[in-house]
Amino acid sequence: MEPFGTSTDQDVPFALTPPLKRLNGNARQQLRILYLGMGLPADRESVFWLSVQEIPQKSKDENILQIAVRQRIKLFYRPAGLPGDVDQVPSRLQWRRVSKEGKPGLEIRNDSAFHISFGTVNVKSGSNSYPVPATMLPPYSSQSFAIERASSLAPGGATKIEFESINDDGVAVQHSGDLSS
Structure with missing residues (x-):
């Protein structure tokens, strides 16, 4: 996970579990994102990039095209009690x-x-x-x-x-x- 639109060397106040998981074909995995409780403004939303990458296992056959897919998803943190709708x-x-x-x-x-x-x-x-x-x-x-x-x-x-x-x-x-x- 990284901050949105700023340098990527900043720490983010979230923990992601599991950070790495092996999945078999047609399997699913749920990710949990835990806020560490401090470091973000309480008067407005904050936005981050969540990067999820799929890396296929090595093929036993030759001449096989394999593609690794990386998805970048906007993650919004919305503190409770923000004014307005x-x-x-x-x-x-x-x-x-x-x-x-x-x-x-x-x-x-x-x-x-x-x-x-x-x-x-x-x-x-x-x-x-x-x-x-x-x-x-x-x-x-x-x-x-x-x-x-x-x-x-x-x-x-x-x-x-x-x-x-x-x-x-x-x-x-x-x-x-x-x-x-």
């Missing part, structure tokens, strides 16, 4: 038009204690749609992005935001909102 966070995001490196840009602000993961984010202006490369927004933060191919985006013109957020079940949920100047 995680399902309401996408509707409370604030979207604002900004200038990013002299080009039209978009600022997204998250004033909640929860991370928001995006599937897609698009700025809609008339019949045109402009993609925004947003992936995840941490709690109590904002991020700015250049709006790709948006040189013709009229300042002050009516624009909408259409986006997908990924909920706790991994389902992409459609949302829309207004873009403020």
Whole structure:
């Protein structure tokens, strides 16, 4: 397990059991993740990468293609008693038009204690749609992005935001909102 988006040489306050397990074909293994009880903020979610690797055993036959699979899974630690409802966070995001490196840009602000993961984010202006490369927004933060191919985006013109957020079940949920100047 490693911190999300930072250096990987930091210790994480979790223990994973079992750390290594041999499985026969079509077998399953449940992993237990134990929080050690300290080291994480109590006022917001924290996010980590959980890396699970499958290494096939050596084949007895020659000329066999074997593939080792490594999965990186986002692991969110959510302290008890956080204010608000995680399902309401996408509707409370604030979207604002900004200038990013002299080009039209978009600022997204998250004033909640929860991370928001995006599937897609698009700025809609008339019949045109402009993609925004947003992936995840941490709690109590904002991020700015250049709006790709948006040189013709009229300042002050009516624009909408259409986006997908990924909920706790991994389902992409459609949302829309207004873009403020």
